[in-house]
Every structure is written in structure tokens, then in C-alpha cells.
Amino acid sequence: MPKSANQKLKILYLMDWLLNETDEISGLSMAQILARLDDSGIRAERKSVYDDIDTLRQYGLDILTRKGKSTEYYIGSREYELPELKLLVDAVQSSKFITQRKSTELIRKLEALTSKNNAKSLQRQVYVTNRIKTQNESIYYNVDALHSAIADGKKASFKYFDYNVNKRRVYRRDGERYVVNPLGMSWDDENYYLITYSEKYEDFTHYRVDRMTAIEVEDDSCVSNTETKKFNVAEYCKRVFGMFEGDDVRVELSIDDSLTNAMIDRFGKDVIMYNQDDNKVRVIAQIKSAGTFFGWLAQFGDKMRIDAPDNLRTEYVAFLKKVIKANK
Numbered sequence: 333m334p335k336s337a338n339q340k341l342k343i344l345y346l347m348d349w350l351l352n353e354t355d356e357i358s359g360l361s362m363a364q365i366l367a368r369l370d371d372s373g374i375r376a377e378r379k380s381v382y383d384d385i386d387t388l389r390q391y392g393l394d395i396l397t398r399k400g401k402s403t404e405y406y407i408g409s410r411e412y413e414l415p416e417l418k419l420l421v422d423a424v425q426s427s428k429f430i431t432q433r434k435s436t437e438l439i440r441k442l443e444a445l446t447s448k449n450n451a452k453s454l455q456r457q458v459y460v461t462n463r464i465k466t467q468n469e470s471i472y473y474n475v476d477a478l479h480s481a482i483a484d485g486k487k488a489s490f491k492y493f494d495y496n497v498n499k500r501r502v503y504r505r506d507g508e509r510y511v512v513n514p515l516g517m518s519w520d521d522e523n524y525y526l527i528t529y530s531e532k533y534e535d536f537t538h539y540r541v542d543r544m545t546a547i548e549v550e551d552d553s554c555v556s557n558t559e560t561k562k563f564n565v566a567e568y569c570k571r572v573f574g575m576f577e578g579d580d581v582r583v584e585l586s587i588d589d590s591l592t593n594a595m596i597d598r599f600g601k602d603v604i605m606y607n608q609d610d611n612k613v614r615v616i617a618q619i620k621s622a623g624t625f626f627g628w629l630a631q632f633g634d635k636m637r638i639d640a641p642d643n644l645r646t647e648y649v650a651f652l653k654k655v656i657k658a659n660k
Contacts, residue, residue, distance in 0.1 A: 338374045343384045355447040359404025412445045421454045429524050434472050471542045482514045487550040513554040516565035529560050585615040588635035626651045
């Protein structure tokens with residue numbers, strides 16, 4: 333049989349149909365494949381399709397067969413399995429920093445990584461208590477720009493703003509650009525933060541990425557010194573509560589043993605803990621002193637107590653008294 337037009341497209345059509353329309357449940361028979369090729373203006377013999385299937389297998393596609401009234405061909409394993417895609421979809425859907433529009437776009441792209449039949453199960457809604465999607469569409473690209481600066485070891489600059497009571501942006505420093513040495517990114521309390529090193533104060537600080545605009549990667553290289561080389565982003569984030577800054581403090585807590593999981597969730601498995609009497613546990617951790625730490629502490633009521641340092645315990649008592657007074 334003489335070859336018809338579009339023969340070079342035949343194997344591409346075949347791969348596309350198998351990837352998009354077949355899985356462990358749904359397959360395509362040889363008759364269906366030949367009919368589809370014919371509808372696409374491509375005449376083909378069975379042998380040439382068998383050869384194409386073998387070629388696609390050599391290319392790496394896991395094309396399997398299922399016996400029934402007729403043999404069906406389908407894709408077995410994929411680069412992303414369905415449970416993995418469901419996990420990614422749930423993460424995108426529940427992420428506060430991704431706008432609703434971007435969430436929809438990303439999920440649609442994730443659906444293209446599996447069959448149409450399986451894609452239906454990815455159209456799910458994850459509900460997270462008190463979750464409000466960000467309205468800042470640019471954060472999607474801000475994160476990418478900042479990661480590029482970090483990877484290239486370059487400084488980054490941006491404008492930084494707060495919202496006023498009228499929900500309008502008010503730029504800090506009267507709109508003057510911040511120029512920083514980016515060290516890493518952190519996703520804390522559903523917000524992205526940029527961790528930086530300050531040459532002026534010889535210390536580390538952070539900024540909310542969704543409060544940045546006009547981000548640029550600078551030509552100048554980041555400062556490299558002893559402090560930045562030994563800096564650990566994960567350790568920094570463990571000490572900072574609610575991403576509010578303060579002085580480093582070594583704190584000793586006495587907690588009810590029922591709060592052991594909460595301590596590991598907060599400080600990680602390296603936190604120092606040992607048993608005391610009366611079902612109490614001693615916890616020693618490094619934190620940054622701030623009101624957000626006190627707020628975190630207060631949620632555990634009388635099941636947690638500050639043992640040291642004394643000045644931190646005094647500050648905590650004063651914090652609680654102010655809360656009580658404000659609510660009388």
C-alpha cells in the first residue's frame with residue numbers, strides 16, 4: 333500500500349491518544365487506532381502501527397495490552413502517578429499565596445499529565461479553614477525572580493508596601509527601593525518570605541514576598557562572609573515565630589507530656605526534651621523573643637510554663653495581663 337500524506341505525524345498522533353485517553357481502565361483497540369488515523373487523513377496498515385508501538389516502547393512509554401473481545405493498548409505507569417498528581421493538586425488548591433486564577437491554570441496543566449479519565453478525579457476542591465487566596469497575581473513571578481537571584485548569587489531589589497485602613501498600598505521608605513542579599517525562601521504560615529542578610533546591621537531579616545513589587549535581579553553579587561556561609565535557613569525559621577523578629581533567646585519550658593507532638597512540630601526532632609515527674613516534660617529550645625511566641629504559648633493554657641529565663645517569664649506574665657485588661 334502506498335504511503336498516504338502525514339505519515340510522519342502517525343506516531344505522534346498515536347502517542348498523544350495513548351497518553352491522553354488510556355489508562356488501567358480505558359484502552360484503544362487496533363481497529364479504533366486505525367479508524368482514528370483514517371479520520372486524521374492517515375492511511376496505515378496494522379504492521380506499521382505495531383512497529384510504531386514498539387518504537388514508543390523503546391522511547392520509554394509503558395504501553396501494555398489487555399485481552400478481551402479485542403486486544404486493547406493502554407499506558408501503564410507514568411512519570412507522575414495519579415496519587416502524586418492528587419497530592420500536587422491539593423497543595424495548589426489549598427495554597428494561600430497562589431491566586432484562584434493561577435490555581436485553576438496550574439491544575440489544568442497537572443490534569444494534562446494523566447489520562448482524561450483520571451483527570452476527572454483531579455477536579456476536587458480542598459477546603460481549608462479560614463483560607464483566603466491572595467489577590468496579588470505578581471507573587472507567582474516574584475517567587476521565580478527571587479529564586480533566580482539566589483541561584484545566581486546576585487543581590488535583589490524591590491519596593492515594599494503595607495496596606496492602610498482603606499486597603500490601599502502604602503510604600504515603606506516613601507517608595508525607595510530595598511537592595512538586599514537574598515539567602516533563601518521560606519513558606520511559613522501560608523506566606524512566602526525572602527530571607528536576607530543585612531550588611532548595615534550584620535544580621536539576618538526577612539520580607540513577605542506578596543508585599544513586594546517591581547522586583548529586579550541586580551548585577552552586583554551577594555555579600556559572602558563567615559556569617560552568610562554558615563547560615564541555615566531552616567534553623568532560622570524554627571526560631572522565628574510568625575516570622576516576627578526579635579533577639580535570640582534560649583528558653584526552657586515545662587510542658588504536659590501530651591504536648592510532645594506540638595513541640596516536635598514546632599522545633600523539629602532535634603529539640604532537647606527529657607521527662608520530669610508528674611507527667612511533665614522539660615523542653616530546651618532556641619527562639620526569637622516576640623509577642624507572637626507569647627501568643628503561640630498562650631494557646632496551650634496551663635499545660636505549658638516558662639521556667640527560664642526569668643525576664644522572659646516576667647514579660648509573658650505582663651503580656652497576659654495586658655490581654656486580660658484589654659478584654660474586660
